[in-house]
Amino acid sequence: MFRTLGIEWMKIKNYRTFWILLAITIICIPAFNYTVYDLMDNSFPKIRGKSIFGSPFAFPDVWLTVSWNSSLLFIIPAILIITLTTNEFSYRTHRQNIIDGWSRIQFISIKLVEVFILSILMTLIVFLTTLYFGGIANKLPQGVGLLSNTQYLFYFFVQMISYSTIAFLIAVFIRRAGLSMGIFFVYMVLEQFVVSYLRNKYKMNWVDYLPEEVTDRLLPQPYTQKVLNSPAAIETWHHHIPIYLGIAAVYLTVYCSITIWRFTKADL
Amino acid sequence: MKAVLQLDNITKYYGRIKALDDVSFEVPEGSVYGILGPNGSGKTTLLGIVTDVLKATAGKYSWFESAPSEEQRKLLGTLLETPNFYHYLSGERNLQIAAAIKERGRDDIPRVLELVRLSARKKSKFSTYSLGMKQRLAIASCLLGDPPVLVFDEPTNGLDPAGIAEIRQLIRQLAGEGKTIVLASHLLDEVEKVCSHVAILQKGKLITAGNVNEVLVNEELVEVAAEDLVQLENVIREMKGVRQVRKNENVLQVFFENGRISLSDMNRYCFEKGIVLNHLTLRKKSLESKFIELTNNVSN
Numbered sequence: 001m002f003r004t005l006g007i008e009w010m011k012i013k014n015y016r017t018f019w020i021l022l023a024i025t026i027i028c029i030p031a032f033n034y035t036v037y038d039l040m041d042n043s044f045p046k047i048r049g050k051s052i053f054g055s056p057f058a059f060p061d062v063w064l065t066v067s068w069n070s071s072l073l074f075i076i077p078a079i080l081i082i083t084l085t086t087n088e089f090s091y092r093t094h095r096q097n098i099i100d101g102w103s104r105i106q107f108i109s110i111k112l113v114e115v116f117i118l119s120i121l122m123t124l125i126v127f128l129t130t131l132y133f134g135g136i137a138n139k140l141p142q143g144v145g146l147l148s149n150t151q152y153l154f155y156f157f158v159q160m161i162s163y164s165t166i167a168f169l170i171a172v173f174i175r176r177a178g179l180s181m182g183i184f185f186v187y188m189v190l191e192q193f194v195v196s197y198l199r200n201k202y203k204m205n206w207v208d209y210l211p212e213e214v215t216d217r218l219l220p221q222p223y224t225q226k227v228l229n230s231p232a233a234i235e236t237w238h239h240h241i242p243i244y245l246g247i248a249a250v251y252l253t254v255y256c257s258i259t260i261w262r263f264t265k266a267d268l
Numbered sequence: 269m270k271a272v273l274q275l276d277n278i279t280k281y282y283g284r285i286k287a288l289d290d291v292s293f294e295v296p297e298g299s300v301y302g303i304l305g306p307n308g309s310g311k312t313t314l315l316g317i318v319t320d321v322l323k324a325t326a327g328k329y330s331w332f333e334s335a336p337s338e339e340q341r342k343l344l345g346t347l348l349e350t351p352n353f354y355h356y357l358s359g360e361r362n363l364q365i366a367a368a369i370k371e372r373g374r375d376d377i378p379r380v381l382e383l384v385r386l387s388a389r390k391k392s393k394f395s396t397y398s399l400g401m402k403q404r405l406a407i408a409s410c411l412l413g414d415p416p417v418l419v420f421d422e423p424t425n426g427l428d429p430a431g432i433a434e435i436r437q438l439i440r441q442l443a444g445e446g447k448t449i450v451l452a453s454h455l456l457d458e459v460e461k462v463c464s465h466v467a468i469l470q471k472g473k474l475i476t477a478g479n480v481n482e483v484l485v486n487e488e489l490v491e492v493a494a495e496d497l498v499q500l501e502n503v504i505r506e507m508k509g510v511r512q513v514r515k516n517e518n519v520l521q522v523f524f525e526n527g528r529i530s531l532s533d534m535n536r537y538c539f540e541k542g543i544v545l546n547h548l549t550l551r552k553k554s555l556e557s558k559f560i561e562l563t564n565n566v567s568n
Contacts, residue, residue, distance in 0.1 A: 007369060010361070011354060014356065015356050087354075091353065093354055095321045095348065095352055096348075096353070097369055098321055098338075099341060099346045100341070100366050100369040101338050101339070101341045101342035101369050101370050103338040106338070
């Protein structure tokens, strides 16, 4: 696998667009979090010197806050994955790699490994960003461990790999960069609309288990959750976490299986 | 002789269109095997199947008399349809990727770049190359690691006359070194000039396959004329070895079964039958007309 990964590295290490998109990703995560941090700090009324939203950037809540904020930027790694994948189709190098001696499974597997690595990288950036904002927001409160609530970082990873694999699946089927990005974005927006419409209008709770929503539910919106949700609702959410993770794993397996099936069976 | 490539009843559908219809032939080791056919006859589809970028609907193939695998493809140098490289990388870096996939060292890259006269532009991005340079880089990639078998799909596409001559010379040189070469082309003279064997495809069907000198025999015909063409035709039809007589304006075109005839024998025969010829010419039937004749027979 490392040999194959080395060849993938040869493909991207001199690809300027890749580095630009990666740099945008790396810059956007802390920059976007800083914007929200600044907004919280300066743009809302304070009661006795404290924000009405509490201290979402203080430990241990910062793990959820930064993970949730960063998850809103899912489109950037998706663009990166779609670009890298559809490049192979538009240059027809996916055919040449097979002709030169890779198996189809080898080609598609290493791309999935790249998706995994990129999700790890995103998670690492979120980890460092969280430490930074947690550090500047306050001193660690008494009795709270630095790594308390780091499960949200794992949930961020699950959400990122899930979104990225959907982007990859669309790119493998559609093969064109612009159209793939369009379909990915429309799908993401459309599912949000369907979920909120069916849940609010018809009280259909099964929509919580749709592909995008199930991972979204791992990271609840951090700013108002303590205000709007009752302790019982928060407790119920905690109980549902293993179910969300299990279903997300099933979806992930399905995305990967369909992508592998498509690439190994279709004409290239 | 050992078969490098063997095709057994390969059929391929694109939707309802039958691109290949039960094609079978084998490529002997050391041959330069031409796959000849007009555009859309299925040549590239056939090569796509044997290089695993397309899936056959039915039938099977084997390389080196064993089931196809990616390890076998590493022993081939293949140019399929168009040069496929990363546009943002230089020619040299593209060859490094190809060499890595083929599990061959980088040491051979300078040699193959020199062979196709691209050493001076090796650092330039692929996107800046002309069509001919792209084609030459693809040929260089095929030659990486000196593979025993080369598969070329229209290798002279986009090349200028000098480039075409160079590539043909290179193919002859490679054949001289004992390499097996599979060459798909719609250019008859290309196949005739460089191939030892040929398979002719028309609308996905294999019309004929075999030694190029047998399939594309440069058949001779004799044109004759006399005062009385009717009498001449009757006499000639009785002549031994005559396969076909066709009237073409004021002359008769005579085809012989073995494809060869001596003009003096013909003249003597007519004279002995009391006919004085006023026109006697030996003509060669063009390869084009032979090819059209073969392909028309199938369409009809």
